[in-house]
Amino acid sequence: MKHLKYLLIGVYFGIVLVKGEVISWFRIQEMFHFQSFHMYGVIGSAVVVGAISVALIRMFNLKTIAGEEIKLKGKPFNRIGNLVGGIIFGLGWAFSGACPGPLYALLGVGYWGVLLAIGGALLGTISYGYLKPHLPH
């Protein structure tokens, strides 16, 4: 199966999210109330490791294991979309105490209530899909 490596990367991702308590609703509220450094430390050090990786790839023009040029595109700058979409996302992040990765992970942990949140997220995605042509970006 050509996608097996992504399954394994996903397993790794899931273990880190759970053991690091990143999927905990309590941790997210604690973060928004500035009562703990934990989540800031997690996100901050993740960005440092990611940024160093990207810098090394650029500096030494590193290739993938298949020998391909690594594409580093990132996402386009949509002034309104990034800000307004970001704020809407943040509202939901605090309401549910979970961003998309944790939504999936909580299913694996067995908190079945999260199915409602995943259903909500899919409805939100569908709504955006239909409204997209009418929204400023």
Place this chain on the structure above:
Amino acid sequence: MMDVLMQPWPWYVTGPLLGLMVPLLLFLGNKEFGVSSSLQHMCAATLPLKAGYFRYNWRDSAWNLVMMAGLILGAAIATIYLDGASAPALSEGGHALFASWGLEPVTELQPREIFALESIATPRALISLILGGFLVGFGARYANGCTSGHAIMGLSLLKPGSLVAVIGFFIGGLLVSHFVLPWVMTL
């Protein structure tokens, strides 16, 4: 070794391991890290939706859906074999906050008052889960990324749009967590 793995992992272990998702995906598959696009792919793959946003070949992004399957599996493995659902090591201030919201004692990873099956018919759980989930899905697609795609991948690439999105995440999160949730928790 097993003992250390069973304990909650501190931020300085968790964060760098999370950041490694960036080079792992780039070196092994030439893919940029991101989670929320999977929501769009699932809709495109399964539902007869007519909007242009869902009309593309989702199979080109099947790797992302496979990664999400792995994510669920990994979370289950961590829960069963590494004591993953135990109570988080919250700060004193955190405990005081949750006491004021009527959620103490904290005995496991999530508040059962919201996430347990027996609680989901309460207004508190319905608002948290359905409204919260809806805004997460809508906002992540409007912003073109979530905490993984913007905060981790986007900031690692030093993209200005991702910084704007992350600032938005915190504006929205602070508003709800400080001014709305204290009320929701009384429902």
